[in-house]
Amino acid sequence: MAKYIFVTGGVVSSVGKGITVASMGNILKSRGIEVSVQKLDPYFNVDPGTMSPYQHGEVFVTKDGAETDLDLGNYERFIDIELTSLSNTTSGQIYSSVISKERRGDYLGGTIQVVPHVVCEIKQYFHQLAEISQADVILVEVGGTVGDIEGQPFLEAIRQMRKDVGRDNVLYIHVTLLPYISTTKELKTKPTQHSVNELRRIGIQPDVIICRSDYPISDSIRDKLSLFCDVEREAVIPLPNVETVYEVPLILETEHMGDLLVKKLGLNARQ
Amino acid sequence: MVKLLKDVVEPVNIVLVGKYVELEDAYYSVRESLCHAGLHNSCCVNISWVQSEDIERDGPDHHLCHAQGIIVPGGFGVRGIEGMVRAANYARENKIPYLGLCLGMQVMVIEFGRFVLNDPKANSAEFDPDTINPVIDLLLEQKGVSSKGGTMRRGNYPCKLLPSSLAAASYNADTVYERHRHRYEFNNKYRDCFEQAGMVYSGLSPDGELVEICEIKDHPWMVGTQFHPEFLSRPNRPHPLFCGFIARAKKVLREGAQPTLPLSQ
Numbered sequence: 001m002a003k004y005i006f007v008t009g010g011v012v013s014s015v016g017k018g019i020t021v022a023s024m025g026n027i028l029k030s031r032g033i034e035v036s037v038q039k040l041d042p043y044f045n046v047d048p049g050t051m052s053p054y055q056h057g058e059v060f061v062t063k064d065g066a067e068t069d070l071d072l073g074n075y076e077r078f079i080d081i082e083l084t085s086l087s088n089t090t091s092g093q094i095y096s097s098v099i100s101k102e103r104r105g106d107y108l109g110g111t112i113q114v115v116p117h118v119v120c121e122i123k124q125y126f127h128q129l130a131e132i133s134q135a136d137v138i139l140v141e142v143g144g145t146v147g148d149i150e151g152q153p154f155l156e157a158i159r160q161m162r163k164d165v166g167r168d169n170v171l172y173i174h175v176t177l178l179p180y181i182s183t184t185k186e187l188k189t190k191p192t193q194h195s196v197n198e199l200r201r202i203g204i205q206p207d208v209i210i211c212r213s214d215y216p217i218s219d220s221i222r223d224k225l226s227l228f229c230d231v232e233r234e235a236v237i238p239l240p241n242v243e244t245v246y247e248v249p250l251i252l253e254t255e256h257m258g259d260l261l262v263k264k265l266g267l268n269a270r271q
Numbered sequence: 272m273v274k275l276l277k278d279v280v281e282p283v284n285i286v287l288v289g290k291y292v293e294l295e296d297a298y299y300s301v302r303e304s305l306c307h308a309g310l311h312n313s314c315c316v317n318i319s320w321v322q323s324e325d326i327e328r329d330g331p332d333h334h335l336c337h338a339q340g341i342i343v344p345g346g347f348g349v350r351g352i353e354g355m356v357r358a359a360n361y362a363r364e365n366k367i368p369y370l371g372l373c374l375g376m377q378v379m380v381i382e383f384g385r386f387v388l389n390d391p392k393a394n395s396a397e398f399d400p401d402t403i404n405p406v407i408d409l410l411l412e413q414k415g416v417s418s419k420g421g422t423m424r425r426g427n428y429p430c431k432l433l434p435s436s437l438a439a440a441s442y443n444a445d446t447v448y449e450r451h452r453h454r455y456e457f458n459n460k461y462r463d464c465f466e467q468a469g470m471v472y473s474g475l476s477p478d479g480e481l482v483e484i485c486e487i488k489d490h491p492w493m494v495g496t497q498f499h500p501e502f503l504s505r506p507n508r509p510h511p512l513f514c515g516f517i518a519r520a521k522k523v524l525r526e527g528a529q530p531t532l533p534l535s536q
Binding site for chain 2: 046047049050053054057058059060061062063064065066067070073076077078080243244246247250
């Protein structure tokens, strides 16, 4: 059965979550683990095909003709896989599917609600990708940041997954930004503490925190985040800016990210 | 690979002429594909992002004089089209390597119609629905489709390559599968007269009905593709067409560098 890694973002968006997810896929694949990836986009467009490139960037086209988020391009390039329409799910798709089921009478007169109906629909998409791809690990990136109104059904769905498929088969990773205050010349952890608190309020305790920053991250900051966010120290992974995005998998490897994922999910990895 | 990426120094100046250049993410895969192809050719691709409307305003010389290669990526709508046509014209007349992707190929066809076949009315039915010479026309399957979402010709389709063409030399294959996303195509009514004037259809759909790749006979490297090759480039496996484009653009550096020597002495 497939195991799941759910990746959420905190503090701000555009922090490099897509590259981080793609890099994790790359390091897992290099250990002989089959991976597939899914991107959840909370907006209500069915796909980004009709959106202005100014709003959304490039529209990436998969082999089966799906018009998808540009992060799928990063997944394909970093992991060297070919994805399909199953790998990009939007609120627009979820809701239109729920509503057409309701019109067909599939819910037998029930009142349609976000919990359980919309959330169940989202979980169906996870299971469907797992079944069709037959991958060992499904990486799921939740678009936007924790606390967005549109993102809440997705967060609820990933929270329920831990109960559905078992504690040992699910890992939550939170990608945040440590802002730099130039007057005091220090990186601040408070926004990360807040976004982790927000995640916990929803019922998700992150297992790993990946910290993006413009400057190197000291050991004392790692200790502090470990203490305040209740995450093991080796699971606080610093990821400062790099010259080229293709360096990110190498940085994650030097921080032992690959071994950490293998250990936490109990994967059969090739050395 | 990362070490290579940081170590390469030889620059190649590529100008990308598009309408969304203010946001580089709009051409994310194109940018990455150029980077992969540069790496493969041991050079560092410097991309200048030029708004095609600026070419309409200032003329092509000002923006393209340093270009060793010109790339016109995909897009929709009439804004900026004339600037792209002038960029294609500049590339053809000055023999600068040119790669047109989707809209970039259609622009190349319009330019050829206007300036080689001397037909100023040549246009795409997308930009002027009433044009009398629609060298680019709506796909037959698209006639009558009014819904905008998810209705284009999309995804993988095969393309048969013409032996001994630039495209076939780049791919070193006879049939390739490439990803598409378009509503318009080369109008087959104009195929014969374009061919006589020096356009080569180096890639066709297997039934021969749809022009997938075209190139210009008397030009070092001018290739337009109806599909989007940028989606298949990988860091360790750069796309053949991007590789061929950069390899040719690199040579423009050597040849182009000579006239800057003090020739008078």
